[in-house]
Amino acid sequence: xxxxxxxxxxxxxxxxxxxxxxxxxxxxxxxxxxxxxxxxxxxxxxxxxxxxxxxxxxxxxxxxxxxxxxxxxxxxxxxxxxxxxxxxxxxxxxxxxxxxxxxxxxxxxxxxxxxxxxxxxxxxxxxxxxxxxxxxxxxxxxxxxxxxxxxxxxxxxxxxxxxxxxxxxxxxxxxxxxxxxx
Numbered sequence: 004x005x006x007x008x009x010x011x012x013x014x015x016x017x018x019x020x021x022x023x024x025x026x027x028x029x030x031x032x033x034x035x036x037x038x039x040x041x042x043x044x045x046x047x048x049x050x051x052x053x054x055x056x057x058x059x060x061x062x063x064x065x066x067x068x069x070x071x072x073x074x075x076x077x078x079x080x081x082x083x084x085x086x087x088x089x090x091x092x093x094x095x096x097x098x099x100x101x102x103x104x105x106x107x108x109x110x111x112x113x114x115x116x117x118x119x120x121x122x123x124x125x126x127x128x129x130x131x132x133x134x135x136x137x138x139x140x141x142x143x144x145x146x147x148x149x150x151x152x153x154x155x156x157x158x159x160x161x162x163x164x165x166x167x168x169x170x171x172x173x174x175x176x177x178x179x180x181x182x183x184x185x
Contacts, residue, residue, distance in 0.1 A: 008182065011179050011182075012179045012180070012182040012183040013183060014179075015176050015177075015179035015180040015182075015183055016176065016180075017176075018172045018173075018175045018176040018179065019172070019173060019176035019177075019180075021169075021172045022168075022169040022170065022171070022172030022173035022174075022175075022176060023169065023173070024169070025165045025166070025168045025169030025172060026165070026166055026169035026170065026173075027169075028162075028165045028169075029161075029162045029163065029164070029165030029166035029167075029168075029169060030162070030166070031162075032158055032159070032161045032162030032165060033158075033159060033162035033163070033166075036154075036155050036158030036159060036162070037154075037155075037158070039158040039161060039162070040097060040154050040157060040158050041093055043157075043161075044089045044090075044093040044096055044097055045089070045090060045093065047086075047089050048085075048086045048087070048088070048089030048090035048093075048096075049086065049090070050086070051082045051083070051085045051086030051089060052082070052083050052086035052087065052090075053086075054079075054082045054086075055078075055079040055080065055081070055082030055083035055084075055085075055086060056079065056083065057079070058075050058076070058078045058079030058082060059075070059076055059079035059080065059083070060079075061075050061079075062074075062075030062076035062078075062079060063076070097154055098150055101146055101150040101153040101154060102147065102150065104143075104146055104153065105143045105144070105146035105147035105150070105153070106143065106147075107143065108139045108140065108142045108143025108144075108146060109139070109140050109143035109144060109147075110143075111136075111139050112135075112136040112137065112138070112139030112140035112141075112142075112143060113136065113140060114136070115132055115133065115135055115136025115139060116133050116136035116137060116140070117136075118132060118136075119132040119133030119136060120133070
């Protein structure tokens with residue numbers, strides 16, 4: 004263990020550079036949130052196309068031995084279609100994602116409220132479940148009414164966490180640098 008710490012201390016500048024890079028990325032995500040979401044959609048699109056092509060390849064390789072090979076092919080075709088949408092219509096893809104999240108929030112929130120009402124005689128503190136449901140419904144409705152704010156929030160969350168992670172890496176680097184002197 005001592006040897007591992009020594010190696011890390013000797014290379015304290017590596018987490019320092021990683022921390023600085025994370026902070027720069029975080030600042031860029033906060034300054035240009037639209038670009039952050041756009042880049043994320045492009046990366047997702049490329050991934051979805053690759054994943055879809057691989058599923059289609061697997062489908063046709065399984066065809067002789069699997070009666071349900073077509074499910075793999077359908078999965079692959081859907082992934083390719085979504086990937087192409089993300090690359091060529093990123094705004095529509097982002098909007099669809101936000102609408103799905105909004106719908107989930109409303110539906111899941113209603114189910115939580117119903118569960119809280121049903122459990123009110125069974126448990127104490129059911130109000131917390133009901134409150135979480137109400138908050139989910141409100142969040143879903145707000146997301147549906149102002150979808151751009153949802154996309155902006157995602158970019159800000161990415162930027163904020165990148166700043167926090169970068170700060171933690173810099174603290175680690177400085178601690179390791181202090182160990183090197185010992």
